[in-house]
Amino acid sequence: MDHLNNQSPVDLAVNIGGIQLANPVMTASGTFGYGREFAQFVNLDAIGGIVVKGISIEPRAGNPPQRIVETPCGMLNAIGLENVGLERFIAQKLPYLRSIKCRVVVNILGDSVEEYAYLAEKLSEHAGIDGLEVNISCPNVKKGGVAFGTNPAMAQAVTEAVKKHSTLPVIVKLSPNVTDIAAMAKAVEAGGADAISLINTLIGMAIDIDKRRPRLANIIGGLSGPAIKPIALRMVWQVANAVSIPVIGIGGIGTTEDALEFLIAGATAVQIGTANFYDPGAADTIISGLTTYLEQHNETSLINLIGSLDTGVLS
Amino acid sequence: MDHLNNQSPVDLAVNIGGIQLANPVMTASGTFGYGREFAQFVNLDAIGGIVVKGISIEPRAGNPPQRIVETPCGMLNAIGLENVGLERFIAQKLPYLRSIKCRVVVNILGDSVEEYAYLAEKLSEHAGIDGLEVNISCPNVKKGGVAFGTNPAMAQAVTEAVKKHSTLPVIVKLSPNVTDIAAMAKAVEAGGADAISLINTLIGMAIDIDKRRPRLANIIGGLSGPAIKPIALRMVWQVANAVSIPVIGIGGIGTTEDALEFLIAGATAVQIGTANFYDPGAADTIISGLTTYLEQHNETSLINLIGSLDTGVLS
Amino acid sequence: MTSIQENSRIKSAEQITEDIFRLTLHAPMIVSLAKPGQFVMVKTSSNLDPLLRRPFSIHDVSADGDLLLLYKTIGKGTTLLSALTQGMSVDLIGPLGNCFTYSGNHDVCLIGGGMGIAPLLFWARHLSSGVTKPGTHRVLLGARHRRELQPVATAFQSLGYNVDLATDDGSLGHHGFVSQLLPPILPSVQGVYVCGPTPLMQEVANQCHEIDIPCQASMETHMACGLGACLGCTIHGSDGTYKHVCKHGPIFDAKEVLWTI
Amino acid sequence: MTSIQENSRIKSAEQITEDIFRLTLHAPMIVSLAKPGQFVMVKTSSNLDPLLRRPFSIHDVSADGDLLLLYKTIGKGTTLLSALTQGMSVDLIGPLGNCFTYSGNHDVCLIGGGMGIAPLLFWARHLSSGVTKPGTHRVLLGARHRRELQPVATAFQSLGYNVDLATDDGSLGHHGFVSQLLPPILPSVQGVYVCGPTPLMQEVANQCHEIDIPCQASMETHMACGLGACLGCTIHGSDGTYKHVCKHGPIFDAKEVLWTI
Ligand SMILES: Cc1cc2nc3c(=O)[nH]c(=O)nc-3n(C[C@H](O)[C@H](O)[C@H](O)COP(=O)(O)OP(=O)(O)OC[C@H]3O[C@@H](n4cnc5c(N)ncnc54)[C@H](O)[C@@H]3O)c2cc1C
């Protein structure tokens, strides 16, 4: 555990359903490539964990352009789950990830429960992977394309299948596009999830008023960035209060203050997403910012902070 | 219909379920007071319509402070439905509203189906009210506090009750905090709604990291402003495609371009909310901006624009 | 009261200390309407972040239409404001809220702490141009350090006021809280006007309450609109109701405010 | 290729026309790594709106570490950039993407339209310092009006190039599209480099394709990261795959690009 060495008397280490992280700062799937892209901007060895771009069994080409649109304090993306596929991930991306010290979580996606199960099984065979993150925001083609993540029973089924076929800790990543996020969280907890991460993107849209066409070729896309932070924080708080497994907070986190809000709300770790695009050193900045905050507040361990929100009578 | 007089050859008039508006620009409930507050900043006679702050049967004091928090490109509010109540609304606010030329829509809220029905009945007795907007984002106290707007059957029941007790056109205002907005829209259409407006605020949260307390006394609040525009636009597009009654687009609209996106997506009118706070002349600016856009695009009638989105194969 | 939107031009932007600034804006229309104690809502950015306007007391006005703000950089909005320079324009809405009132012909005391000093200069100017002479009123001002206090105090002195000062570090005047200067003075005045941090205002309100001297306090709260439309700017009233600072205030009779929360 | 984050200082901010600007940034670390055709991602705001960095070609570099950008104000980000003045700092990430390549010892033609001229100056400087003399290469530049074209063309001329010009309104050089200047020249060159609006690049790519002359085109697309991480910056490749402009480009062999879409 050499990566836990720390000059500061402050202990940032956390455990996410069996994955021991040197600190709670991870990078979110689809926003940090396969790590290497950021080697010049952050100390990859010092990050709590990297969640790689979502992997499917076969490579996917993704959606036609235009794939991204900037929105007020946010962005829409409709990448269409472009990825190199399982085989090339293992052959071409995993070796580099293995060479860095931080924890590596592989985000997986599929069109059916079977595909998730297959990915879980295959990835469990490889060293250098510390956990799986199950992206359930994908459409279930066998159920008419309804997203796994919008139906508690389907979400539970995927979770069970992945757990059954994998020896790795399993994080299930929730979609925010639901009426009752706590119900979704309870379903995946019942399905055996070791941890929950949230939120994935909110579904949004943008229109080119001169062409009177959607800006995204896919018409709709996923909204991310600071704009969604208040929604993400609310959901993380609700989920942390609804389940007893660890929760990873995601959504608009770009500063130490943002990360602290999620930790105080009950997240055991956080993931930095869109912020990596405009501030590629964000993870580093936040890790040292957390240390400073703890020192200033005379806390020796970050654990004390988690879920420390005081909701007693306010005036 | 003297307010339809217009020097420009461009016709901005629209009809919302029986309410004839000189132009599609309305102001959103809770963001424009009772009109008078903005008399110095906009030409109230020229606005399409004003939706007044939500009215309950009895006056409500609202939530303790802190009630508002700024967020990236947005704000959270937890006003707690503070309002003067039915009686004082009619005695003190309605006379002024009657004196201005634009259409007046009264936003109503209640804790039970019966309360909505009562309000609908009483308000129908007064001249100077052109329509009702039913805020179903409120908790149904008889159903354990689940919001009317998150359950299609409950939403339909409220709509039916209001329709039955009112002679006025009824707009039902949807909550965005649901998995399937189209299902909600269809339910209120089935309940007899004359029009649908959306979106109300998204539930969010903010934390004071030094006090480790929620910033809002109410813990959670409603997110509004430009941050939510992409979500609102997507929902308006989905709803406009799901129902055949007119749709009013709301959410983060602050510029002519924003309003045009919603109209092209299928909204027959728009409401300006949070933008009134930072740009109190926004409604005026947008009305003249719409005229300019139509002139530049050689359109004589705004109607042609509504739902003109071309989602044919994109590349 | 009438308020308008006015695009003002920066005539000067002075940095007083590291984090305190004085901005002179040419805003003749707002100035012509302004009364002491009122505030303006300032657009600090041309973009959507920060989204909302920021409220600032009208620090002073001049006969030729200048409006002064005295402010401290504490976050996004004030930091952006501090980067503006002479000649640039600033969008204002104002004047907003109610104003200080003076029932005439007796001596009063103005007490300001930190940026709470801001509205008091305009009020002092108004009082000095009225029925009474400045010399008979009292002005007590407090701040962290002399650097912060001196330039602001000078403005009161040049109106002819006798000003008593206090600093947290003793670098100018009394070493301690400005409220500690009040007890000996209180019996000789018939009214008090206070603005500053809540503990200061509460302490002054208490002192006044004890010997039944009228006290007006200028309250701060989070605001979205400043226009009475959002209902966001509540404080607790002593009668159990909520008060809206932008509409019922910002100036309140100290007795109307529930100070204990 | 290596890229870094560098906080550059503005050495000069020139306004060329109403909407065209030239920014000279001191960015010695990026300059030391930069190759012609590469771009930088520029933070245009200190706040969260606009959120994303903006991509700009490296227009030119100097031996003492200056990096030039040539840009047109079209929206939020570029408008904010245009308000920056000498001495202010600008956060850059770069150099990013691949670069123009020259296989040596033959004559080539550089064609730029509008802001597409930007990357060509750095490339022209590079070519002129290499094996061949500037005089034997051709440079064709087009823009809307002489005001826009003249100052930029001068920079190429001072490198020793013979520059042919075209303007949309005929105010300087050929009255019409710059691509119309190419046909007589094409047979005498062995390579073409083009950057500009898509119709221009497509037209040039077609002309080159017909007589089988290699053509490199600098492509534009919406980018979130510039680092190969977001996968947002796709264009259609002629082989049916998607290409990522920030990683596979921005310079593409014109044959690799599907121009018909
Ligand atoms: C009626 C009134 C008059 C004021 N007059 C002055 C003055 O003359 N000089 C001066 O320096 N300050 C004054 N303030 C406080 C000033 O409005 C805040 O310091 C300012 O809004 C901070 O903005 P920011 O973006 O820098 O801070 P941030 O912390 O980034 O602001 C975040 C949000 O919190 C709000 N906020 C932060 N601090 C305060 C505060 N103390 N009171 C109310 N809202 C706050 C902001 O308006 C914004 O919505 C006044 C406040 C009110 C209500």
Ligand SMILES: Cc1cc2nc3c(=O)[nH]c(=O)nc-3n(C[C@H](O)[C@H](O)[C@H](O)COP(=O)(O)OP(=O)(O)OC[C@H]3O[C@@H](n4cnc5c(N)ncnc54)[C@H](O)[C@@H]3O)c2cc1C
């Ligand atoms: C590799 C590359 C090099 C470029 N080099 C130059 C240059 O040297 N000079 C120059 O003037 N412009 C250049 N551009 C275009 C420049 O990036 C855009 O003009 C700029 O991003 C517009 O930003 P804005 O905020 O002003 O416009 P807005 O319209 O407000 O931007 C909204 C969004 O659209 C994107 N966008 C807008 N226009 C374009 C465009 N043409 N290409 C890609 N994305 C766009 C923005 O990046 C932003 O995400 C280049 C683009 C790329 C991809």
Ligand SMILES: Cc1cc2nc3c(=O)[nH]c(=O)nc-3n(C[C@H](O)[C@H](O)[C@H](O)COP(=O)(O)O)c2cc1C
């Ligand atoms: C360009 C882009 C690609 C993404 N790809 C994935 C993905 O492959 N799998 C996944 O689970 N989430 C993906 N996400 C979602 C992010 O991991 C994250 O949940 C979301 O962006 C919210 O966090 P943020 O606001 O910090 O970006 C992607 C997000 C973006 C912006």
Ligand SMILES: Cc1cc2nc3c(=O)[nH]c(=O)nc-3n(C[C@H](O)[C@H](O)[C@H](O)COP(=O)(O)O)c2cc1C
């Ligand atoms: C301060 C505030 C108060 C509001 N009060 C009400 C209300 O009483 N009834 C209602 O239906 N919606 C209310 N809303 C929601 C708005 O009418 C609107 O639906 C929402 O703010 C989204 O639009 P916007 O992003 O343009 O603000 C309120 C919003 C705000 C910000």
Ligand code: FES
């Ligand atoms: S600030 Fe909006 S009502 Fe007072």
Ligand code: FES
């Ligand atoms: S811009 Fe992000 S991958 Fe190219």
